[in-house]
Amino acid sequence: MKVVVMGAGVIGVTTAWYLAKAGADVVVLDRQAGPGMETSYANAGELSYGMTSPWAAPGVPMKALKWLFMKRRPLFIWPLISPTMWAWGAQMLANCNPSAYEVNKGRMVRISNYSRDCLPDLVADTGVSFDMREQGTLQLFRTEKQMKASKADQEILKRYGSPFEVLDRDGCIAAEPALARVRDKFVGGLRLTADRTGDCRLFTMALAEKARALGVSFHYGQTIERIVAEAGRVIGVDTDKEGRVTGDAYVCALGSYAPRVLKPVGINLPVYPVKGYSVTLPVVDDAMAPQSTIMDETHKVAITRLGDRIRVAGTAEIAGYSGRLGPHATDTVRHVVRDLFPLGGDMERAEGWTGLRPMTPDGTPVLGPTRLRNLWLNTGHGTLGWTMAAGSGRLVADLVLGRAPQIDMDGLTAARYGR
Template identity: 55%
Template sequence: MKVIVLGAGVVGVTTAWYLAKEGHDVTVIDRQPAAAMETSFANAGQISPGYSAPWAEPALPFKVMRWMFSRDAPIAIRPRIDFAMMRWLRQMMANCNAHDYDINKSRMLRVAEYSRDCLDTLRRDTGITYDDEQRGLIELFRTQKQVDHCAHDMRLLEQAGIAYEFLSPDDIIRHEPGLAENRHLLRGGLRLPGDESGDCHMFTQRLAQKAEAEPGVTFHYETAVEALDATATDIVGVRTTAGRMVADAYVVAMGSYSPLLLRPLGVRLPVYPTKGYSLTLPVTDPARAPLSTISDANHKVAITRLGDRIRIGGTAELTGYNLRLSRDRRRLLELSFSELFGAGGDLSQGAYWTGLRPSTPDGTPIIGPAGRFGNLWLNTGHGTLGWTMACGSGRLLADRISGKRTDIPCLDLSLDRYIPN
């Protein structure tokens, strides 16, 4: 079968890799000059299945009200006349209850754990490296309220069979000695030993090179996707700046831009961009720098060691497709790092970046067929967990397109869950 994959971010490239391994001819189309040049370029670096949780939690509406008056709010909503954003917010708020939170978190954990296993196999089979470490993740708590709230998530982790351990401040320092000078800020931590870290951009570019060496795989860079041509039941071609291309099946993996492509076909995709930021800086004092990856629950910021660099990522803004760099967001990233690791890295040399995460209202990605079109498939909506879920999502979709039985249940990941009964 000939398959066209639209998008060469980490989700599109992993999808192409697994499709090629199933023997399909694969064409990947992306408007950038190389793979992973947009949202996959400088994300937080975490591969964190154990940390997978939806933003739509019962307490979120109250938190949003409080954050509206704070410059350092981890989530910021910029007022604008945007019906897509308002519809997405309404759907997300409808998921802010205990029942839906548990369902959504369990789905996310299922995909993320499976994806980590797929990545382990891929790394072993290919020998690919990407400044990767398998040292686990620690979520740091600075208040007793955060410690108390963690109890519910630990129950869900137990139910999902995911290993974890609660850490005292002294335990945290044993795992991350760079925090020793700021021990007074710590109240506890949740360690997820199965989580990992690595450079998503490096991984995606190296995997794209390996995929392109496979028989029948072609990448078309600097080629913008203009529209999909369709009959009432099938896609019959894709119009690009390099001309029209045809295939037997089509995969939309264009992240936050997927809804814009599908809207003219009458496919309403509940994906909206949540803008995130990162700083990448050199390590200046290894003894005071992180060894692996830290999640600062106070500021919702992730701090990850990537070889001789440190990646600080986090915050979220609902501001449409705006890619302007915000001074306030940079200040928040710098604040989290300076409070915890001080002189471990040089903030003055930080490379500042922003990207648009494709987020669904319930936090779970959309993996599966696209409505009435029998040969159109979706792999998008991973939010902040695209790197965490990429390999598993790509493998799931490749198996479904190939007519194979999937390793984990996946029917509840499709677009159908948003269609009223």
């Protein structure tokens, strides 16, 4: 079977590797010059299984209003004249209730936990190296109110079997010794012990090489112009350089850009780009730098140790498909790393980045079949593409090859939107 995979980010490459490992002939198309050059390039680096939750949650609308007036706010909304944006926002608000949250959380945890279990086998099979650490995530609370509010999260973590520790100030310092210098800035934390960290782009590049060794053909610099369908199936993908690329089956792993190529063939997905920012800086003092991931609950910023670098990522900006990195766009993430780890890294050498997260209004990715019988989806992972990549790639590869998926597909497909 020949399979054409659209997209060479972490989702597309992981899918391609699983397909090739099972014996498929795989072609990967991507407009960039190499793998992992867009959303996978400089994300937070968290494999955050314990923090798998939809953004649409009870109380979020009120929090969002408060965030808009913060000096260093985690949320920006640009009021574009965009029916797509406002329709997506309305759908997200409709999911901000307890019953929808429970359903969406359960779906997301199902694929996240599956991915958590798949990744060690993938790493063992391939030997890929990507600065992985297995020291958990520390959700840091600056106020007693945040600490008390985390009890609801603790109940959910218990229900889904996600291990955690509730830490006081000294417990946080024991997990992250460099925090001793700023102990007056926080009151405690929640440590998610099953979480891992790693450089998503390094992983994607290394896995692409392993996939190439299995026979996967990567065609870079190819902008996908259209999917061509006829009689209920895809007959090819037209690109600007090579013309039409054909196969027996097709996988769309184009992240935020998936709706643009799917809509002309009658597949309307509520996936919308939510812009995020990061900076990466070199470690200058190991003792003063983070050892794993710290999530600042106030600013919604993650600080992650990646080998001899620190990655600081956060901010949610709803601004359409803008890729602009303005002069003050990374001010919030820079502030947080200066505030908590002032001596750990060299801010003078910090490199800024921005990328588009493909968000669904309910938080759950869109995986599996479509109305076109040989077209499959692997998109809509939001901020959790890195976390869910291994599980999503294996699941979609199994479906394409006609093998029974190892987890329940209920609620993971486009059918939940009535499409």
